Amino acid sequence: MKDIAIIGTGFSAASFSYFIKKDLDFYEKSRGVGGRCSTRRVDNVGLFDHGLQYIKSQDEEFKKFLEDYCVWKGDFKIFQNNQLIDDLGKERIIHENGNNVLVKNLFKNKNVMLNKELKNLEKKGDNFQLTFKDDTQENYKTVIITTPFQQAYNLTKQFTESFFSKFDYSMQPNLTLMVAFNKSLNLNLSAISFENDDVLGFAANENTKKKDLINKDLELWTIQSSLKYSIKNIYEYRNNKPNLIDEMLNSFSTKLKVDIKKDNIQYSDIHGWLYAYNQKAAATNCYWDKDLRLGICGDWFSGGNAANAFANAKQLAKLI
Ligand SMILES: Cc1cc2nc3c(=O)[nH]c(=O)nc-3n(C[C@H](O)[C@H](O)[C@H](O)COP(=O)(O)OP(=O)(O)OC[C@H]3O[C@@H](n4cnc5c(N)ncnc54)[C@H](O)[C@@H]3O)c2cc1C
Numbered sequence: 286m287k288d289i290a291i292i293g294t295g296f297s298a299a300s301f302s303y304f305i306k307k308d309l310d311f312y313e314k315s316r317g318v319g320g321r322c323s324t325r326r327v328d329n330v331g332l333f334d335h336g337l338q339y340i341k342s343q344d345e346e347f348k349k350f351l352e353d354y355c356v357w358k359g360d361f362k363i364f365q366n367n368q369l370i371d372d373l374g375k376e377r378i379i380h381e382n383g384n385n386v387l388v389k390n391l392f393k394n395k396n397v398m399l400n401k402e403l404k405n406l407e408k409k410g411d412n413f414q415l416t417f418k419d420d421t422q423e424n425y426k427t428v429i430i431t432t433p434f435q436q437a438y439n440l441t442k443q444f445t446e447s448f449f450s451k452f453d454y455s456m457q458p459n460l461t462l463m464v465a466f467n468k469s470l471n472l473n474l475s476a477i478s479f480e481n482d483d484v485l486g487f488a489a490n491e492n493t494k495k496k497d498l499i500n501k502d503l504e505l506w507t508i509q510s511s512l513k514y515s516i517k518n519i520y521e522y523r524n525n526k527p528n529l530i531d532e533m534l535n536s537f538s539t540k541l542k543v544d545i546k547k548d549n550i551q552y553s554d555i556h557g558w559l560y561a562y563n564q565k566a567a568a569t570n571c572y573w574d575k576d577l578r579l580g581i582c583g584d585w586f587s588g589g590n591a592a593n594a595f596a597n598a599k600q601l602a603k604l605i
Pocket of ligand 1: 293295297431590
């Protein structure tokens with residue numbers, strides 16, 4: 286009989302493992318670790334951080350846990366009331382070879398099973414029986430779920446319905462545009478946060494982050510949509526990519542007063558995150574049922590960023 290199974294391989298799972306200091310088995314539905322701390326590698330183009338952009342944390346314990354990172358330096362602006370103002374935010378932690386490396390490093394030498402989507406969780410006597418999408422089964426004494434809220438709830442509602450009915454944990458979507466230009470836009474900026482904009486949320490010049498871009502002749506931008514635009518378009522985005530790309534680039538070019546010609550675009554694509562972040566913090570940091578031996582943690586319990594994921598996993602590890 287194995288002891289603890291962890292579902293997911295994002296920041297929460299890595300943080301839980303750091304604090305529990307035991308050998309764990311990790312099950313991940315995707316073909317790689319990292320979850321929403323994700324980097325897309327496009328051949329002959331380069332790397333886009335199309336999930337987590339950077340980490341803001343003053344917590345020295347969190348930085349020690351990350352081990353290998355650097356600070357993103359440059360010129361950061363906020364677009365507010367039609368003008369750019371300085372964004373003197375705190376230090377921004379990234380990995381210069383793509384942010385996914387931040388998490389990948391944390392899973393070195395861990396027992397990770399990839400392409401293993403948990404489909405069903407049942408209690409059989411003292412143990413949990415886990416059934417995966419490929420119809421294989423495993424048994425564990427303790428199960429820890431670290432997926433976004435809706436997925437955690439669907440897997441566990443037979444045990445957790447009364448607990449979760451007290452809170453509003455719903456997560457919001459995001460559309461993330463990745464675009465590579467043949468010629469620089471000459472904006473000389475690292476990133477722009479758009480405040481209260483109908484279409485745009487945040488834009489990052491990837492060239493200002495990464496040492497190891499595959500094609501240094503191109504300029505790569507990752508542009509996130511606003512919440513309003515994401516909610517409007519998330520369910521149909523796959524069938525509507527050319528229009529959405531045009532709309533987001535038009536908005537970007539008008540606001541920042543840069544000319545974007547079609548022939549300057551070498552590569553473009555949109556990734557849709559159905560469960561990107563939870564903007565409301567709730568009253569609790571994690572879920573633990575000591576009789577069942579079922580635990581749940583995730584950034585969404587308290588906000589929606591990597592620092593929340595770390596803090597909430599620490600809380601859960603303390604309870605076990
Ligand atoms: C577009 C975007 C931008 C962001 N920007 C920032 C930022 O700038 N700064 C910041 O701090 N945070 C940011 N975040 C949030 C940050 O990415 C998350 O807080 C953090 O990655 C959460 O980690 P996690 O481990 O809790 O969840 P996740 O990273 O979502 O990990 C959950 C894992 O569970 C897996 N999984 C789900 N269901 C199953 C199943 N049934 N079986 C097996 N595995 C399953 C998933 O594939 C995933 O790997 C951003 C998120 C998005 C989407």
